[in-house]
Amino acid sequence: MYRLTRLVTLADSGRLSALADEMRALATAHSAYRQLVAPTLAGSHFGGELLAHFAFDDAVQRSDFDAALAPLFAAPAVASVDGVAYQSGPGGRSEPGLANGVYRVLLLSVDEDTDPALVERFEAETRMMPHYIPAIRGWQLSRADEATGARRWTHVWEQEYADVGGLMGPYMMHPYHWARIDRWFDPECPDRIVDARLCHSFCAMEASVL
Amino acid sequence: MMTDDTAAAPTVHAIDEIVAKPGEGKALLEDYLARYAPGARARGMTLEQILVSPPMWLDDQSNTLVFLWSLAGAGAWWQMRFVGGNDPDVGAWWADADARAVSRRRFFASDPADMERLCDV
Numbered sequence: 001m002y003r004l005t006r007l008v009t010l011a012d013s014g015r016l017s018a019l020a021d022e023m024r025a026l027a028t029a030h031s032a033y034r035q036l037v038a039p040t041l042a043g044s045h046f047g048g049e050l051l052a053h054f055a056f057d058d059a060v061q062r063s064d065f066d067a068a069l070a071p072l073f074a075a076p077a078v079a080s081v082d083g084v085a086y087q088s089g090p091g092g093r094s095e096p097g098l099a100n101g102v103y104r105v106l107l108l109s110v111d112e113d114t115d116p117a118l119v120e121r122f123e124a125e126t127r128m129m130p131h132y133i134p135a136i137r138g139w140q141l142s143r144a145d146e147a148t149g150a151r152r153w154t155h156v157w158e159q160e161y162a163d164v165g166g167l168m169g170p171y172m173m174h175p176y177h178w179a180r181i182d183r184w185f186d187p188e189c190p191d192r193i194v195d196a197r198l199c200h201s202f203c204a205m206e207a208s209v210l
Numbered sequence: 211m212m213t214d215d216t217a218a219a220p221t222v223h224a225i226d227e228i229v230a231k232p233g234e235g236k237a238l239l240e241d242y243l244a245r246y247a248p249g250a251r252a253r254g255m256t257l258e259q260i261l262v263s264p265p266m267w268l269d270d271q272s273n274t275l276v277f278l279w280s281l282a283g284a285g286a287w288w289q290m291r292f293v294g295g296n297d298p299d300v301g302a303w304w305a306d307a308d309a310r311a312v313s314r315r316r317f318f319a320s321d322p323a324d325m326e327r328l329c330d331v
Contacts, residue, residue, distance in 0.1 A: 041275050062217045078277050111249075113253050135315075173284045173285070174329065175222075175318075178287055178288065178291070178318065179222070179317075179319070183317075184294060185295075186291060186316075187294075187300070187301050187304070188291075188295065188300060188311075188316060189316045190304075190308065190314045190316065196295060196296070
């Protein structure tokens with residue numbers, strides 16, 4: 001499963017709807033078997049105004065689609081784009097029946113000189129979040145094959161929730177998050193390995209994309 | 211009668227454990243209190259206790275300094291985290307402190323009696 005996520009920040013927000021339609025049409029023309037293009041919800045941070053997620057059967061399809069997107073993102077109406085191309089990481093859980101929920105994506109960048117064993121430990125602990133926080137209905141943690149934007153994004157951490165309350169409540173407030181996982185991100189903690197610049201973006205979804 | 215919805219959020223703790231370089235313990239404690247603690251208090255943290263081990267200043271070996279802070283619940287914890295995590299002066303303080311330490315840990319904890327409520331989110 002070859003995936004592509006783009007967080008689009010617009011210089012001209014009046015183009016949001018038209019750009020979203022153009023991206024959806026391109027994705028259909030390039031045989032994306034799953035796609036989500038939607039305005040981001042309030043509370044996103046460096047998450048763009050438009051969140052776009054696509055899945056393809058093979059790398060060539062994904063690459064061709066990425067190339068086709070480039071002219072859209074080069075238009076004056078687009079201020080910047082953050083994103084990753086990746087294959088689904090190990091583990092993960094999908095709930096195909098989850099409808100009218102919320103899809104959330106976090107792009108993060110692990111420091112380049114980090115001990116690989118530490119990166120694996122960070123990944124393993126992150127993959128346990130859904131075990132402790134049942135509000136996470138679907139999830140996937142993946143390493144990026146390619147990255148674009150403000151950082152050399154190394155990972156994409158995706159979750160799906162029944163509603164935005166699952167993200168803002170249990171996900172944020174559970175001690176497994178703030179008292180355990182966050183030390184990898186916290187500049188005050190000596191365990192920190194993740195750059196402080198993150199892309200935290202979420203949007204409404206009609207159907208599960210994971 | 212007070213219900214769970216109106217009860218105060220369970221107190222949570224942040225604990226700094228710093229093993230100072232030999233002979234640095236006393237100066238590091240004084241700098242922590244002068245340079246770090248005021249900002250931490252402004253971020254909602256309350257310094258509950260300081261412990262020094264062993265309870266004498268060592269010239270040729272390491273002292274371990276422990277600082278026990280409290281915060282008024284997970285919401286206050288995130289407030290502290292967002293403000294401190296984005297303050298370059300805080301980052302500069304820790305870079306300096308780490309250069310004067312053999313090792314350092316920061317971890318977060320609660321009273322066992324509060325664990326169930328903290329997890330009920």
